[in-house]
Amino acid sequence: MRKKLKIITMLVVGICFTSMLGGCGKPYQGSAEKDSKEIVVWSYLMDNEVEELNNIAQEWAKENGKKVKVVKDNSPFQSFLQAANSSKGPDLVFGLTHNNLGTFHQAGLLAEVPQDFANRDDYVNSAVWDAVSYDGKAYGVPLSMETYALFYNKDKVKEVPKTIEDLVSQAKAYGPSGFQFSMNEFYYGAAFVQSYGGYIFGGDKGSLKVDDIGLANDGAIKAYKFLQDLVQRDKFMPADITADIANSSFKSGNAIFYIGGPWDISGFKDAGVNFGVVKLPKINGGEAKTLMGVQAGFVSSKSPIQDDAWKLMKYLANNSGERLYKIGNRIPVLKTELNKDEIKNNEFTQGFISQTSSAVPIPNIPEIEAIWKPMDNMSRILNGEDPATVAKDIEKAVQDNIKASNN
Template structure:
């Protein structure tokens, strides 16, 4: 009896142990299936981000960008605020380094980018954000340094020749035509502003900094070479020989004279279009006249957008950037007369059908982007002073040009 009791007890114990073991295995399997992976947990816990965009565009343009950004936000579950900003480089740098800056700057003249890039404030544009071949080549050069893109072009602008259609039936196609017509109907522009007069310097082979193909060389300045001096002589003749304008003329004077009908030819940019329309000025726009059988290359400005290197949301910021550049080209053309930089948009019927802005777009095809390296900041004042001395006849072109380059080099030396 005792023997059977021991056997029964032993069997009972074995069944109990086996049941625990089986239950343990089954429970382990169930636990493994119900627990999410670390990746799944991260995705479940991922919170929507809020991106801050600063912009130097006009208020109506900013409202349009916000409208488009909202659509991206709806699709991604994130939030976007587009804010007007007119701060300078130092203010942006301070905000960015303190964690109070934007994730994106959308709409900033490209010639300001050099200072930002040198300070390490720009994130390099990743592959896949844009296709460079879709863009006007000049616009890509404007946002590149040492072969790398640090911003995305969103629009371009340059100047061209306005003409009063009551006074001029056919715009001048050559420099000789310009001089002949200028004598008959008057021709003026802000002649002592290097931004505008650069066109006539570049037409003969002058340049600011040598383009090496991989960037701009600030040690090679071409504003006193033979071609530059020939262009400066022409600018002097506009004032001293042909008497088209007084040596002290400025932007407001030239604009006012064209708007009032005192002159028939005037060089300026698309920013004057709306004002002339409101004043009922009869006008059209044409590319600058050719010089020596070649297009005259104006200075071009490119409105650019970049992602701050200090943004904590790089992936989302670049995703928003891609969405904005793909969807704002035509709205900015319609809202702010911004000339698109995407080739397909330049062929858009709405753009091609705008006779005035398409003329600026045609001139932009021959334009040279303003140098985007920091050393450009040392060019404007010496160049403007040299133009004033030349147009007033106070200093010969040779000396004024040589002194200008000397002063630019001295200014650059103080930066190093």
């Protein structure tokens, strides 16, 4: 199950990146000295996806008289850095969650995307390019996107709620467990924080300010209070709610509304639930601002054959969308792919695509790692502590984590 846009997997990798120490995967050994004419691709995708990626890469290689080697890689950042600096590293990386790009960018390992590489109007929205950009320049290529949305039970919900207040009202009328999701995980809670006016880091797109943390402002506190009320006042779910508990409640019919992602679809189908997927209802009078992950590719600045690497990248980006969607449910970012019948006629996929129009990319800087542990304090809020007090503790912990990572 590709839970949370592979955030769990990639954050584990990200922690290794930050610490610069091994232990999160077997480093790619490579050959002592790679063939300079061979384009080496490292991929962080799932096994079956890497297999298909290799098929696509070999098609390009055959057409162009080139040699391409595709390798599944889970090695930590330090191993990548050592390989890149010793001619053993890849020329191209395909399928890395964009919020991990910051560490590579900081180390100078990302080659800038050529100006004529792609027409950005061909992509679903500008946010997917914002996710791979720094200071107005793109250093990665968006490949697919993921966010979460609202699941609802078609047999028990007569009208899809347009506002969060309407959702709460319908859930109350149904029963005590009518609405559940993994509220303790900030990945999901961020939709409420950002919709009420909170934010992770301030600054402009591609130029975030880590000293401007918006997790304790008035908007964030209002969001924490709203989430607290769902537990303490409305009794929809326990304070220690988990993804498994919420998922099971929706499967059994105890919950008629559930917030989740594409990774939940197969389980609900297998359980025989008659469900639909739509974008989240309006929160605080506006479109819900969920977090979005973008799978990206980049060319190594250390590669001696960058021209060929970019040509291969273009082929992979333009020809992998539908094929990776079929085997991995990854939602493409190119409009031509999204307009294909298999995607256009899939109501579940369309629900997630609709949500991406207001989704906010996870910050793509190394300091993003500093927020996840402090946000575990959400459990204190859900257990009834004062949201404003806990918010200050969250902000202080994030600040301390950033300082520690810079020392």
